[in-house]
Amino acid sequence: MQKTIWEENIIPIKTSEIEKKECDILIIGAGIAGVSTAFYLKNSKYSVIVIDKDKIASGITKRTTGKVTYLQGDVYHKIKNLCGEKISKKYYEAQKKAVNYILSNVQKNNIDCNLQGAHSYTFSIKDKASLKVEKELLNKWKNKCTWEDNLPIKFPCENAIKVEDTYVFHPLKYVYGLTKLCMNKNILFYEGVCANDVSFKDNYYITKTNQGNFKSKYVVISTHYPFFIFPGFIPLKTHIEKSYVCSSSFRNMSFNAITNEDKTHSIRFYKNNLIYSGYNHKLGNKNNEDKNYKNFKNRFNKYFKEEISHVWSAHDIMTEDFMPIIGEVKPNLFLATGFNKWGMTNGTLSGKIISDVILKKKNPYEEIFSPKRGFIIHKFLEDGFQNGKSFVKGMILSNFEKDFKIENINNTYYYVSKKNSNIKVKMNCPHMKCPLLFNESENTWDCPCHGSRFTLEGKLITGPSHKDICN
Ligand SMILES: Cc1cc2nc3c(=O)[nH]c(=O)nc-3n(C[C@H](O)[C@H](O)[C@H](O)COP(=O)(O)OP(=O)(O)OC[C@H]3O[C@@H](n4cnc5c(N)ncnc54)[C@H](O)[C@@H]3O)c2cc1C
Incomplete structure (x- = not known):
């Protein structure tokens, strides 16, 4: 697997040896979703253990581009078409809140993760129709969104829309920051523990792992893709999309951008580096990886003359209704998946929603993201x-x-x-x-x-x- 720009000059977190296998809440998977859940539970009365089959944030969270934004292509237009404007607006409100949760977590706890303001653009190369609807929706919901003729750099652009109150950060440093705060509150993190089954017996969940059984009242499955089929029927509600990412040295700029079209071009900056991503396809559609990397690099070279320093691939779980799957699948068994390549916000929301439900607090988004919602048969x-x-x-x-x-x-x-x-x-x-x-x-x-x-x-x-x- 190729090294990402986020792994440069970073000291991995030290976790402890396994000393306890019983707790109130077991969180399986320490990416942004799992660690955010632990973070929102850290001041509760519950004992929490987080296990990961590999290292903290070693999954897709270290392969992301790390934009913290609610302008996500033309997602509001898509959700409106499929589920109606009311649901679309609710998704928007949740994303706005998630951006603010991240901002407040960083500011209140002084997390050193290079969080900086970066205006977000959605731009079209050929088809601006959905941009207009996206802008109209955002304006109708009283969100400032402006019409732009160009991006701040030279790149093919027919038109663009822009919002200003959005950010970028270093995803690994952010998740490490949350992990340290959890550790200070006695949450245990164990690496190299792979879960392979969860069963319910005598009022407790028993999670089978390569390091023996863990016993808990609650289980949160935040393994990116769940390792079981039932409950939730996730394979019927999702598909997987693969993308390629590269970085190169560049002047430091503070904006990020993504196309509204199927052929994705995504751009952000980190210090003096440009991070470009695209060449997305459904997993299984293009199986010659050599060719995929070559085509991706050629595409980058078509637009930029800088030399590539890092290149990697990543895949994310896409849901058929463009909204994440977060919530209870069985009593006290929770799932967080299907972030549609917007896992910085949706992973954070997972933490908030799941912890609220466990702590018996009402969360306004529990229902729309519920794993129990139906699936769209023709997409399946x-x-x-x-x-x-x-x-x-x-x-x-x-x-x-x-x-x-x-x-x-x-x-x-x-x-x-x-x-x-x-x-x-x-x-x-x-x-x-x-x-x-x-x-x-x-x-x-x-x-x-x-x-x-x-x-x-x-x-x-x-x-x-x-x-x-x-x-
Ligand atoms: C190319 C690309 C760019 C992206 N850019 C952005 C962006 O700019 N902004 C944004 O908001 N989102 C972005 N995303 C989406 C985001 O990166 C992901 O949605 C998010 O990182 C997923 O987090 P996670 O916690 O669900 O999964 P992961 O980070 O994969 O964490 C899951 C963890 O579970 C562990 N695990 C798996 N199975 C087991 C098991 N059986 N037992 C124990 N542990 C297990 C893994 O080791 C891993 O550490 C992007 C995605 C892609 C593909």
Whole structure:
């Protein structure tokens, strides 16, 4: 995996050895969602443990671009079309609040995370129609939003809209800052603890992990993608989108921008660096990673002549109604996922909403983001078709057959290397049985449906699967 700009000159947080496996609230996954939840619970009467299979903020939170903004492309226009203006306005109010929560957390606690004001732009290259609606909605909701002819840098732009009260920050430093504040309040953080099952017994949740069982009254699953299918039916309500990000030295500017069109261009600045992101596609649609990185870099070079210093990829969970999935899926079992590439605000909101529900406080957004809301059937069918198509394209039509054969051993299908008989891996991802694709540029097995990845030999790299495919 490539190093991101956020990992430069940063000292990882030291967590403790496992000393306790029983608590009131167990939080699984220490990205921005999990750590924000712990943060909002730190002054409560409850004992809290946070576990992560890897390190604190080592998932998508360290691969983000770190914009803290409520101007999110043309999301209000999209939600209005799908769910009506009332819901769209509620989503807007929640995002505005989340920006202010982050600002206040940083200011009140002196978190050193390079938070700085940065005007946000949504711009079009070819299709400004939705920009007009977005601006009209924001103005109607009494939010200042102006019409602009250009971006503050030279970049193709037909028109743009701008809001001013938004920010950018260093995402790793922010999450580390929250973690330290939680540790000061005796919240325990354990790294290298991978959860693989949660069951309910005698009024307690038992979470099975590679380090033994944890017992708690409440469980919060903030693992980016949940490692179980039921409850919540998340695979039916989401798809995964992959994007590429790079940074290069540049003059320091204080704005951020994103297109309203399917072909995303995203821009922000960090100190004397430009961070550019784009070349987004549904996971499983473009499986040649070498080619993807090459195309992405070519795209960057088309607009900027600076040399790339860091380049990485990341994927996020996209919901069919553009709103996050946050809340209770079963009594005292909570889920936070589906941030649609706006996880700085939505991860923060997860912390606020989930902690409010646990602390029996009313939260105005509990209902609209609830995991129990329905799913949009035609989008589900579209995704199922896409996943099937990408498998056929990736495996049947590629050169894959030269190197691997498929064998049925005791009713389980395996990919077996024709060159090295020690390489024998299960054909289907243990998570939801999607057929795995071979990623030639990184020598990994990738799940085109939900993003699990395995080494060539079949060892798990990243979930939602929590099992290897080599045995
Ligand atoms: C290219 C790109 C750019 C983005 N830019 C922005 C932006 O500018 N602004 C914005 O608001 N959002 C942005 N986002 C979205 C945002 O980065 C994500 O939504 C957010 O970081 C997700 O946070 P999380 O806490 O849900 O997941 P993660 O950060 O992935 O945290 C999940 C944690 O759970 C752990 N885990 C997983 N499985 C288990 C298990 N079984 N047991 C124990 N631990 C487990 C992982 O190790 C990980 O540390 C961007 C996303 C992408 C892809």
